[in-house]
Amino acid sequence: MKYSLNQYLFLALITALACSPDKQNSERNTVNIGNASIEISDAWARPANAGMMTAAYFSITNNESYADTLLSVRYTNAADTQIHESFEAEDGMMGMRPVKSVAIPSGERVKLKPGGIHIMIIRPEMNLSEGDTIDLELAFSSEEVRLIRVPVRSN
Amino acid sequence: MRIFIALTLLLGAACQRTQVIDDLNDASFELVNQDSVSVTFPDDFKGKYVVMGFVYTNCPDICPLITQNMIKIKEELGSPDDVHFLGFTFDPERDTPAKLSEYKSAFRLDENFDFITGDTTTVSALMDSLRVRTQVSFTTTTEAGDELYFLNHSDKIMVMDPKSRVIIEYGGSQPMVPNLIVEDFQKIRR
Numbered sequence: 001m002k003y004s005l006n007q008y009l010f011l012a013l014i015t016a017l018a019c020s021p022d023k024q025n026s027e028r029n030t031v032n033i034g035n036a037s038i039e040i041s042d043a044w045a046r047p048a049n050a051g052m053m054t055a056a057y058f059s060i061t062n063n064e065s066y067a068d069t070l071l072s073v074r075y076t077n078a079a080d081t082q083i084h085e086s087f088e089a090e091d092g093m094m095g096m097r098p099v100k101s102v103a104i105p106s107g108e109r110v111k112l113k114p115g116g117i118h119i120m121i122i123r124p125e126m127n128l129s130e131g132d133t134i135d136l137e138l139a140f141s142s143e144e145v146r147l148i149r150v151p152v153r154s155n
Numbered sequence: 156m157r158i159f160i161a162l163t164l165l166l167g168a169a170c171q172r173t174q175v176i177d178d179l180n181d182a183s184f185e186l187v188n189q190d191s192v193s194v195t196f197p198d199d200f201k202g203k204y205v206v207m208g209f210v211y212t213n214c215p216d217i218c219p220l221i222t223q224n225m226i227k228i229k230e231e232l233g234s235p236d237d238v239h240f241l242g243f244t245f246d247p248e249r250d251t252p253a254k255l256s257e258y259k260s261a262f263r264l265d266e267n268f269d270f271i272t273g274d275t276t277t278v279s280a281l282m283d284s285l286r287v288r289t290q291v292s293f294t295t296t297t298e299a300g301d302e303l304y305f306l307n308h309s310d311k312i313m314v315m316d317p318k319s320r321v322i323i324e325y326g327g328s329q330p331m332v333p334n335l336i337v338e339d340f341q342k343i344r345r
């Protein structure tokens with residue numbers, strides 16, 4: 001059961017395709033309330049039962065001429081909401097760590113995604129099931145607070 | 156960059172997969188599933204293939220990727236009767252059968268897919284014999300005042316054959332892993 005180089009390259013290609021952002025679907029899923037200089041797209045949150053642990057993901061596009069920073073995220077119906085990052089720790093172990101803020105350079109898109117930066121929703125008060133939505137408050141360094149509506153789905 | 160790391164890991168894994176990675180024949184662990192039904196591992200699964208993942212339910216990012224990869228393998232194999240799926244927790248202190256039952260229902264899983272826990276001594280002996288490592292990484296106090304710990308952990312999916320021998324092992328959360336395991340299955344069972 002060995003794999004040829006071609007098969008590896010094929011797999012790498014598939015993975016690259018699978019990881020590229022899906023622009024068509026992005027806007028439809030996220031309701032933006034606030035000004036358009038910062039655009040939030042591709043938002044989703046993973047299903048979880050009340051009292052457990054889950055994560056939300058989205059892309060942030062900065063259309064301004066100046067850099068911005070995501071400072072914090074809040075979901076009112078959970079014990080806490082934190083910004084985390086998954087990473088490869090020593091000895092090949094996977095871990096995650098809190099992230100203080102996320103820099104969004106001018107003209108760039110930063111993608112929060114599984115295995116990377118995620119919004120950790122700690123102990124939601126109710127079940128989050130496929131088809132539900134949750135409202136997140138995003139605080140940026142440039143403006144007050146941004147509200148987004150995020151659909152719950154498996155991936 | 157991630158892809159290269161993944162491929163390097165896979166290359167490494169592919170080279171050792173032709174042989175038996177671990178023989179669990181002489182081992183026996185008394186555990187419980189999400190319904191508090193006792194499970195003797197690996198004895199209860201002799202005669203079946205077992206796809207095994209290692210998770211903890213307070214992990215919202217990497218572990219759901221592992222669970223979802225297992226689900227994908229199950230779907231792509233067509234949920235055959237002779238392949239059982241086991242998600243082992245390495246955090247038995249918090250992952251009680253009730254918690255695992257909640258976790259299982261959040262992923263809408265039914266037949267042939269169980270989550271397994273046990274007393275801390277047994278679970279850590281099992282993790283040692285499968286070379287699954289964990290380490291407390293950080294603790295946080297929620298706004299509500301609860302203290303929580305998180306774990307660094309090995310990222311693995313393994314397949315055990317009907318003779319209780321681990322014959323396949325990959326990084327658990329990588330997106331190409333379901334395809335590789337399904338392909339291996341097709342070769343093994345041909």
Ligand SMILES: [Cu+2]
Binds near residue numbers: 084096118120215
């Ligand atoms: Cu996290």
